[in-house]
Amino acid sequence: MWATVPRVKFFNGHEIPLIGLGTYLTKGTAGVKAIKQAIDIGYRHIDTAYRYGNEQDVGRAVRDKLEEGFVKREDLFITTKLWNSFHSPEHVEKAFHRSLENLNLNYVDLYLMHMPMGLAFRGYEEQELISYDSSGRVVCSDVDFCDTWKAMEQLVYAGKVRSIGVSNFNSSQLSRLLSVSSIKPATNQIECNPGFTQKPLIEFCRKLDITVTAFSPMGRANRSDSSSQVTANVLTDPEVATLGAKYGKSNAQVVLRYLIDIGTIPVPKPSNRCEMLENIDIFDFRLTAEEKALMDRFDNGKRAVPLKYYSHHRDYPF
Ligand SMILES: NC(=O)c1ccc[n+]([C@@H]2O[C@H](COP(=O)([O-])OP(=O)(O)OC[C@H]3O[C@@H](n4cnc5c(N)ncnc54)[C@H](OP(=O)(O)O)[C@@H]3O)[C@@H](O)[C@H]2O)c1
Secondary structure, three states, X not given: OOOOOOEEEOOOOOEEEOOOEEOOOOOHHHHHHHHHHHHHHOOOEEEOOHHHOOHHHHHHHHHHHHHOXXXXXXXXXXXXXXXXXXXXXXXXXXXXXHHHHHHOOOOEEEEEEOOOOOEOOOOOOHHHOOOEOOOOOEOEOOOOHHHHHHHHHHHHHOOOEEEEEEEOOOHHXXXXXXXXXXOOOOEEEEEOEOXXXXXXXXXXXXXXXXXXXXXXXXXXXXXXXOOOOHHHHHOOOHHHHHHHHHHOOOHHHHHHHHHHHOOEEEOOOOOOHHHHHHHHOOXXXXXXXXXXXXXXXXXXXXXXXXXXXXXXXXXXXX
C-alpha cells in the first residue's frame, strides 16, 4: 500500500476515509482495472451509485482485491446511492438489494438518498430510470423524501447498511428530515469545489454533526457536462501553481487540500493513474489562513452541476 488516508468519524462512530474515489463514468473492463489500481494505490473509500450503472464493476474490482487478500472488507468504505425513481418506501428495500447484489457485498458502509427529488417509477433497467412526458420534461413523483428516509432507516436496523445519508439536500430539507428521523444522516454529499464552495451549508451541517462529502471537487474540469469553468481555471491558475510549488504540490492537490481544510471529504474522479496518485497524496501539508483566503476568491456562486432538468420538481433544492 502506497498511501494511508486519515479517517473522520461520523456521529455514529463509523469512520470514513477523508478522500474517496469518484466513479461516475468509470465503467466496464477499464473501470474494473482503474478501481483495482486505486485500491493498490491506497484508496479505501469508493463512491458509486445505482444510477452510474457501474456497481457490478465496483463489485468485481472489490471482490478481486478481497480474494487476493490485498484488503479486508472492514478496511474498505463503499458508498452507493438510492436512485430517485425508487423513493417509494415499497421500492427502497428492493432497490437496495439490487445494489447489494450488483456490488456482491453483504453490507454497504454508506447508503445515500441520491437527491431529494422523487421520480416516477418505471422499473430497474437503465432506460427506465428517468422517464419524460410528451413535452420532454422529467416525470416526477410526489413521494415525500421523509417517507423514503424512514424506509432507509430500516436498512440500518436490519444490519445491511452501516450509515445512511443524503445528497443534494439544502438546509431546509435537512431540517425537515431531522424533524421526523430517528437516525440522523451521517453525511450530506453536495457539490463543493473552489468555484462553488457552499460554505454556509457546510457550516449548517457542521453544527448538526453531519459530515459533508464534496462531489465534483474538480468542478468536472474540462468535461462537457460541467456548467462552470471556474474550477478548471483554478487547475491552471499561476498563483495557485506558486502556492502549490511551496509544498511541492500541483494545483489539483491544492484544490483537494483546500476542500479538506474547509471541512469536506472530497471524492474526485481521476482520469488516469497519475491523477489517482496525485489526488491521494495530500496529507503531508496544510494551507495557511492566507492561502485559504486566496482559494476563497475563486468562488463565484455558480454550480458545475445545477441539475436543471429537475428544476420543475417540487423538491428542487437549488
Ligand atoms: N451525489 C451526486 O449527485 C453526485 C454528482 C456528481 C458527482 N458525484 C460523485 O463525485 C465524483 C466526482 O465528481 P465528477 O466525476 O463530477 O467530477 P470531478 O471529480 O469534479 O472532475 C473529474 C475531472 O477532474 C479532472 N481531474 C481529476 N483529478 C485531477 C488531477 N489530479 N489533476 C488534474 N485534473 C484532475 C479530470 O479531468 P481530465 O479528464 O481533464 O484530466 C476528471 O475528468 C463522481 O465521480 C461521483 O462519484 C456525485
